[in-house]
Amino acid sequence: MSGRLFTSPMFLGFDHLEQILERAAKSTSDGYPPYNIEQIGSSSLRITLAVAGFLMDDLQITQEDNQLVIRGRQSEDSQERIFLYRGIAARQFQRAFVLAEGIEVESAWLDNGLLHIDITRPKPEMTVKRIEIAQNYASRKKVNNKASSHKGGLPDLHRSSDRSGLERSIQAITKER
Incomplete structure (x- = not known):
């Protein structure tokens, strides 16, 4: 077995899709921060990450080469606080989601320790192109x-x-x- 997903000769030009799937499989995830993905419409999704303790300035969202990347890094506490027990994680994170072609990030907001990101897939326009056939x-x-x-x-x-x-x-x- 070759290890390729699209081995049929009927799949032309899907090499980039295989590369995206390989990249997604290689990305290691430790489960932090936890997240939900919900369908909110026929072509809309919402990703929700639990980012308790992070301020808006501590979070960064970028779209890099068909990947949605969310990074979090808490700033050092300027107040000198002494924790007897620290159960709320204060570590940095990076969470990446592979996006299909055409997916657009619509909006993002922080509410009660949850970061919400709405993404949509615009409806593709159906195109038909006629190809002329030569005799020989x-x-x-x-x-x-x-x-x-x-x-x-x-x-x-x-x-x-x-x-x-x-x-x-x-x-x-x-x-x-």
């Missing part, structure tokens, strides 16, 4: 040759048909002399 390979080359001659270009000497035409012209000129 030779007729396809003739169409390409006509297109290049209409552009005012010189004959391409690397093409065998242009080379033979040029050779015939040279032979005709030498016969006239």
Whole structure:
């Protein structure tokens, strides 16, 4: 087995999707901070992270190469506080979510120790493109040759048909002399 997901020849151009899945599988997660993902509409999701003790200035959300990255780093306490027991985690974190093409981050807000991030997938427009079919390979080359001659270009000497035409012209000129 090759280890590839899309081994069928019918899947063309899915290499980048395999890379994204590999990146998501490699990202290690220790479970902090805990989070929920909920569907809030037909094309909308909400990610909620429990970030108790973090202020808005301690959090950063970025979208990097189809990844939603949430980072948290609490600033040092300016007040000298003595904890007899510290059960609320004050460590930094980074949580990354792989986003599909076209996903957009709509908004984010902090409410009662929960960071909410709304994301949506815009509805794709259906496009249909008609592809012209040439009779055979030779007729396809003739169409390409006509297109290049209409552009005012010189004959391409690397093409065998242009080379033979040029050779015939040279032979005709030498016969006239």
